[in-house]
Amino acid sequence: MRITNSLMSQSFLSNLNNNMTNVYKYQEQLSSMKQVSRPSDDPLKVSKIIDFKNEIKQNQTYKTTISDAIDFTNVQDAALDNATKSLQRIYTLTQQAANGTYNTQDRQAIKTEIDNEVETLVDSLNTSFGGRYIFAGHNNTEKPFSIERDGEGNLTDIHYNGSAHNTSKEISRGVTVDLQTDGSILMNKRGDEDLGTVLSGLFTALDNDDTEALSTALGKIDQAMNNTVNTRTRIGAIQNRLTAASDRNEAEYLNLETTLSNNQDIDLAETYMNYSMEMVAYQASLNMGTRILQTNILDYVR
Numbered sequence: 001m002r003i004t005n006s007l008m009s010q011s012f013l014s015n016l017n018n019n020m021t022n023v024y025k026y027q028e029q030l031s032s033m034k035q036v037s038r039p040s041d042d043p044l045k046v047s048k049i050i051d052f053k054n055e056i057k058q059n060q061t062y063k064t065t066i067s068d069a070i071d072f073t074n075v076q077d078a079a080l081d082n083a084t085k086s087l088q089r090i091y092t093l094t095q096q097a098a099n100g101t102y103n104t105q106d107r108q109a110i111k112t113e114i115d116n117e118v119e120t121l122v123d124s125l126n127t128s129f130g131g132r133y134i135f136a137g138h139n140n141t142e143k144p145f146s147i148e149r150d151g152e153g154n155l156t157d158i159h160y161n162g163s164a165h166n167t168s169k170e171i172s173r174g175v176t177v178d179l180q181t182d183g184s185i186l187m188n189k190r191g192d193e194d195l196g197t198v199l200s201g202l203f204t205a206l207d208n209d210d211t212e213a214l215s216t217a218l219g220k221i222d223q224a225m226n227n228t229v230n231t232r233t234r235i236g237a238i239q240n241r242l243t244a245a246s247d248r249n250e251a252e253y254l255n256l257e258t259t260l261s262n263n264q265d266i267d268l269a270e271t272y273m274n275y276s277m278e279m280v281a282y283q284a285s286l287n288m289g290t291r292i293l294q295t296n297i298l299d300y301v302r
Contacts, residue, residue, distance in 0.1 A: 082120070139162045146159050
């Protein structure tokens with residue numbers, strides 16, 4: 001094969017261009033700290049990076065949902081704690097009123113205190129979170145519980161205005177949890193009686209000094225109190241599940257970030273070493289090129 005000056009020049013320029021391309025590649029990686037900057041660099045790797053970034057965004061969405069749900073259950077737990085204390089106080093006062101040594105005046109004083117405690121109870125059940133009532137089902141923009149009174153201001157019933165639905169939250173792909181937002185369960189309906197009718201009957205018994213009816217009301221108030229405690233227990237179980245989901249979410253996030261970094265970020269030391277080696281090769285090519293390209297016909301006729 002005959003080697004000409006033209007062939008040598010073309011070969012040199014081709015190799016120089018390859019060296020320059022390699023230098024530019026590592027220079028761009030060092031400046032961006034990324035393995036790839038555009039899809040043409042490595043289509044498969046870019047596709048994986050996009051997928052991982054989407055997974056991370058979805059993970060963060062689930063994290064926000066779980067965090068909000070945990071805060072929601074915390075508010076529910078606090079509300080039911082206050083409601084339980086109100087029912088306990090109502091039970092204690094009813095127990096006192098059932099004592100035959102109390103007179104009408106004593107029972108009217110107890111009635112006033114119980115009435116205030118019922119107001120506190122309803123206020124607790126009407127607790128809101130983020131502008132939404134926590135025990136209203138799907139109708140969470142309106143107060144779920146209201147006290148109904150007659151013309152003389154006596155309590156006749158407690159009415160539930162919400163819907164009998166729990167709220168479902170997706171906490172990971174294909175996994176949902178139902179938050180206990182159906183407040184009707186707190187009415188403790190048993191046959192024709194619920195919390196409202198029990199309290200209405202309690203006030204009637206106080207007005208009539210009916211100690212037998214007051215003693216009967218004690219058992220019904222105790223049932224309502226146990227129902228509230230059981231509801232609080234179920235919410236606690238949901239809260240534990242959400243806490244476990246939060247831990248899994250955090251572990252998944254760390255795994256995704258690590259995998260993304262492995263596919264996207266450069267190894268600084270290795271990339272700089274490669275850059276230095278390619279720069280040496282590029283400079284060597286330039287030095288050799290000055291000898292090849294500067295040769296002309298006068299060099300051969302001297």
